[in-house]
Amino acid sequence: MKQLENIIFEYEKYVLDFKFDAGTSRGILKKKETYLVKAYSKLFPQIVGYGEAGPLPKLSLDDISDFEEKLKVVCKELTQKNISLSKEKIFEIVQSHIPENLPSLRFAVETALLDLLHGGERMVFDTEFVRQRKPIPINGLIWMGDRGFMLEQIDKKLEEGYDCIKMKIGAIDFDQECELLGYIRSNYDQNTITLRVDANGAFAPSVALEKLKRLSQYDLHSIEQPIRQGQFEEMAALCADSPIPIALDEELIGIHSLVSKESLLNTIRPQYIILKPTLVGGFKSCDEWINLAESLGIGWWITSALESNIGLNAIAQYTATFDSEMPQGLGTGQLYSNNFESPLLIESGTLVYDQNTKWAI
Structure with missing residues (x-):
């Protein structure tokens, strides 16, 4: 288990462009907004774990107008925590600090921390x-x-x-x-x-x-x-x-x-x-x-x-x-x-x- 007291959480918005008009039961999709969540230690800023929070339009619980504001708040709050990096501890902190009505953000933070745990090489699970x-x-x-x-x-x-x-x-x-x-x-x-x-x-x-x-x-x-x-x-x-x-x-x-x-x-x-x-x-x-x-x-x-x-x-x-x-x-x-x-x-x-x-x- 790695104990890191200075994990910084940041995010950036990214807009994905479909190659074609993607037809769904909820309409046609041409673009999709998503957010990349980054986690890194202040001591080793070159090692970065990445996760993705991308609510599905008209379907996800967190397809809400103020999602980015809530994401910003979660990143700020998690940056102030002392986080133990093991799979079990990562799941615990996500469950206890991210509301259940933000499912894509839970997924993103789990992924970013698991990636960081494995060295920031986009290995989330060793398989x-x-x-x-x-x-x-x-x-x-x-x-x-x-x-x-x-x-x-x-x-x-x-x-x-x-x-x-x-x-x-x-x-x-x-x-x-x-x-x-x-x-x-x-x-x-x-x-x-x-x-x-x-x-x-x-x-x-x-x-x-x-x-x-x-x-x-x-x-x-x-x-x-x-x-x-x-x-x-x-x-x-x-x-x-x-x-x-x-x-x-x-x-x-x-x-x-x-x-x-x-x-x-x-x-x-x-x-x-x-x-x-x-x-x-x-x-x-x-x-x-x-x-x-x-x-x-x-x-x-x-x-x-x-x-x-x-x-x-x-x-x-x-x-x-x-x-x-x-x-x-x-x-x-x-x-x-x-x-x-x-x-x-x-x-x-x-x-x-x-x-x-x-x-x-």
Whole structure:
């Protein structure tokens, strides 16, 4: 354990530019504001740990007008603390000094301090992913858009060697979305290509089961968040009756205490949960969700949430601490024209860390 009495916390704002208009259920994204949190010792200012706080517009709890002001206050308060650098102590100080309604900031500070603990070289967790280039299987994400745009993406992902495709649905005509899924299945069966869909809560509870039955003909691995979050009884009924395994995503946002997490999973009994550290409050919170899910026989995977390569790197390294062969949702690093150059590369549907490529930060 390293004891550092003079850790300085600072931040800088950065605006990420999308390479294309990214369609989501909450509108079109062209740019994304994010904040880089820096932690360094006054005695060794050249060794800097970086984290990223990037609330998702219209979704994150901390997508608030005064987020930057709250970030400034947290950085000032943490700078005045004596911090012991071990994973457990880092989690403790984050839980006790950063409000739970600032989940992306919890994630950022955890990451910055873990990076500092490992020498400020962007190593957040010491894993074979970093040291031995061990690949992490990921899904290829198909963004919402018109039929032609989505078909173009599907063909590109298949050419690039992905064997797991995730398609966002709920934006265009449902018949056209089914046609696109049928296009994939007409060429690749479920043993060749795993298909996931993400509805982002687009279905009304009254018609959700009917749509799930129709989607089941395409041999889907799972569907994320078929109805809007917060409808616990309706979601529980869907999970019990659906012919397609259901994964909770947005449903986990705002559920903080261990008791509340356990109650949610016991009530809804989903087949899977999807963990986004930026949205659920960092790695400590993810650990709690994973432990509870596994105790109840619920599957899980981890997904990035439009972070830059700083945040994506931390999430990928955290994911690599688990022995999971499930394709993860970590393919968002290629979205931006001005992302930070990093060792993160996508090769044949996997994410790898190439030690020969240096960080440009």
